[in-house]
Amino acid sequence: MSWSNKLSNSVQSIAPSGIRKFFDIAAKMKDVISLGVGEPDFVTPWTIRESCVYGLERGYTSYTANRGTLELRTEIANHFKKNYQVEYDPETEILVTVGVSEALDLALRAVLNPGDEVLIPEPCYVSYQACTTLAGGVPVSVPAKIENEFRITPEELEKFLTEKTKVLLIGYPNNPTGAIMEREDLLKIADFAEKNDLIVISDEIYGDLTYNGVHECFSALPNMRDRTILLNGFSKAYAMTGWRIGYALGNSDFIGAMTKIHQYSMLCAPITAQMAAVEALKNGEKYMKKMVAEYDRRRHLIYDGFKKLGLESFEPRGAFYIFPNISSTGLTSEEFAEKLIMAEHVALVPGTAFGKSGTGHVRCSYATSTEKISEALNRIEHFLKKLK
Amino acid sequence: MRELLEVLEKNSRVPVSELAAMLQKSEYEVEKEIERLEKEKVILSYGALVNWERYGDDVVTAIIEINLTPQREVGFDAIAERLYRYDEVRTVYLMSGNFDLLVIIEGKSLKDISNFVSTRLSTIEGVTQTRSHFLLKAYKKDGVILDDDEQDRRLVVVP
Numbered sequence: 001m002s003w004s005n006k007l008s009n010s011v012q013s014i015a016p017s018g019i020r021k022f023f024d025i026a027a028k029m030k031d032v033i034s035l036g037v038g039e040p041d042f043v044t045p046w047t048i049r050e051s052c053v054y055g056l057e058r059g060y061t062s063y064t065a066n067r068g069t070l071e072l073r074t075e076i077a078n079h080f081k082k083n084y085q086v087e088y089d090p091e092t093e094i095l096v097t098v099g100v101s102e103a104l105d106l107a108l109r110a111v112l113n114p115g116d117e118v119l120i121p122e123p124c125y126v127s128y129q130a131c132t133t134l135a136g137g138v139p140v141s142v143p144a145k146i147e148n149e150f151r152i153t154p155e156e157l158e159k160f161l162t163e164k165t166k167v168l169l170i171g172y173p174n175n176p177t178g179a180i181m182e183r184e185d186l187l188k189i190a191d192f193a194e195k196n197d198l199i200v201i202s203d204e205i206y207g208d209l210t211y212n213g214v215h216e217c218f219s220a221l222p223n224m225r226d227r228t229i230l231l232n233g234f235s236k237a238y239a240m241t242g243w244r245i246g247y248a249l250g251n252s253d254f255i256g257a258m259t260k261i262h263q264y265s266m267l268c269a270p271i272t273a274q275m276a277a278v279e280a281l282k283n284g285e286k287y288m289k290k291m292v293a294e295y296d297r298r299r300h301l302i303y304d305g306f307k308k309l310g311l312e313s314f315e316p317r318g319a320f321y322i323f324p325n326i327s328s329t330g331l332t333s334e335e336f337a338e339k340l341i342m343a344e345h346v347a348l349v350p351g352t353a354f355g356k357s358g359t360g361h362v363r364c365s366y367a368t369s370t371e372k373i374s375e376a377l378n379r380i381e382h383f384l385k386k387l388k
Numbered sequence: 389m390r391e392l393l394e395v396l397e398k399n400s401r402v403p404v405s406e407l408a409a410m411l412q413k414s415e416y417e418v419e420k421e422i423e424r425l426e427k428e429k430v431i432l433s434y435g436a437l438v439n440w441e442r443y444g445d446d447v448v449t450a451i452i453e454i455n456l457t458p459q460r461e462v463g464f465d466a467i468a469e470r471l472y473r474y475d476e477v478r479t480v481y482l483m484s485g486n487f488d489l490l491v492i493i494e495g496k497s498l499k500d501i502s503n504f505v506s507t508r509l510s511t512i513e514g515v516t517q518t519r520s521h522f523l524l525k526a527y528k529k530d531g532v533i534l535d536d537d538e539q540d541r542r543l544v545v546v547p
Contacts, residue, residue, distance in 0.1 A: 017547060019545050019546075019547055022545050023543065023544060023545040026544040026545055027543075027544055032544060034544045034545065036544060036545035036546070037542050037543070037544065037545065037546050038546045038547050039542055039546055041540060041542070043538055125547065126547040127547075175547075293391070293394075297391075297395065297410035297411070298410070300409050300410050300411070300412050301406060301409045301410045304409035305409070347544055347545055349545060349547070353547065370402065370406060370410065374406060
């Protein structure tokens with residue numbers, strides 16, 4: 001007997017993640033080189049790991065305050081004041097969550113009523129639409145264009161604006177495209193948000209991984225602080241994915257509402273991971289900068305490689321992904337990814353996993369060693385030659 | 389090009405074409421720069437860091453503290469030179485503190501090393517005292533952990 005008809009409608013309406021198939025194929029292969037991993041290849045810097053071990057030894061094994069330890073919230077507040085000149089009250093305007101994933105879920109659930117629409121530039125991270133649906137909202141995809149290096153403009157957003165539009169959900173630097181938004185681009189978006197009285201949820205988990213320039217924090221833009229729910233965390237920049245520590249910053253109404261859900265559903269983020277996060281902010285920056293410098297070199301290497309292979313791609317400016325256009329091969333994104341892994345044992349993710357506007361693209365992560373990137377490029381070259 | 393040195397220090401076998409791509413220079417520029425750094429002795433050598441124990445060789449390493457009487461005009465340098473010219477001597481540092489030179493010596497056996505210390509090192513004029521410490525186990529050398537079991541534990545495909 002199948003129980004699937006007993007499931008909630010909203011869960012049934014969500015498609016399963018498009019990458020499962022490639023995971024299953026790749027997991028069975030031995031010599032696979034994966035450009036499909038959306039997390040750092042570095043292990044968390046030792047000083048951060050050590051602080052967690054020390055915490056355990058001293059018996060820090062309890063719950064913390066729902067909002068997270070005051071020490072961590074204070075460090076986060078200091079970090080934003082110092083780096084972006086935007087101030088948050090650690091008591092009421094900061095919530096520590098179990099990764100940015102939880103923070104995103106809370107933000108959407110805190111502000112959406114059934115039928116409220118959320119503008120989501122695409123391609124985007126896989127959970128944006130699903131979380132919107134689960135929160136009772138309606139995801140409205142706004143395709144970004146490769147000609148524009150996958151930045152989004154107010155004109156493009158305007159076309160999808162309705163009376164029900166309540167939230168704009170952006171994620172720059174972007175997974176999967178590696179796109180960033182310059183300050184001028186963001187100022188236009190800020191104007192648009194203000195004019196249409198939208199809440200902006202800005203997922204800036206890749207903010208520290210910005211190359212050739214500095215990251216622009218959305219809530220630091222003029223008049224944007226109170227309108228914005230800023231999401232960030234430690235996973236990418238500090239190579240701490242498995243620790244599951246993220247946070248949300250916003251006005252006390254938003255953060256208070258999110259905290260309400262969080263206290264009933266999650267209670268608090270793990271205490272040892274919060275202690276590690278404090279160490280990351282206090283003493284982890286130099287290790288983080290080293291990793292960013294390494295990503296930057298890999299970025300050049302892989303961008304150069306795809307250029308030589310004749311696959312159109314724009315130079316990614318953030319995160320650790322490149323998003324080449326493979327439509328010149330005559331294959332769809334899925335076909336390309338599937339044939340490539342079968343023939344050459346190189347795993348990557350079809351662009352369509354990140355929305356319809358990823359059609360014709362594949363996402364390659366360069367969070368892997370330069371040796372492996374070079375070998376993967378060789379294999380892709382071999383693959384392309386055989387196609388002809 | 390400090391970054392070039394940082395990359396080469398970790399892996400001197402990165403091909404010039406890759407270095408050029410990573411550092412956004414032409415291959416010619418990278419080659420010229422390496423040449424210059426070699427000429428100016430900023431880059432001294434390109435060795436492999438070998439775990440000889442893993443290979444099966446028995447190597448005895450001793451760390452020797454040496455006290456000296458400095459000599460007029462040349463200070464410690466002349467004695468240091470008399471030491472570092474020996475092939476057996478792998479490393480020589482001038483130190484602050486209770487002794488003057490720290491010398492690392494490699495040999496085939498304990499006897500080998502004690503011989504070398506008693507007949508070569510101690511007899512050098514100006515050497516007043518030596519203290520030998522034999523190395524029992526190497527955990528990390530030149531920034532590399534010798535038996536590192538940390539591996540890539542990530543799933544192969546992650547959104």
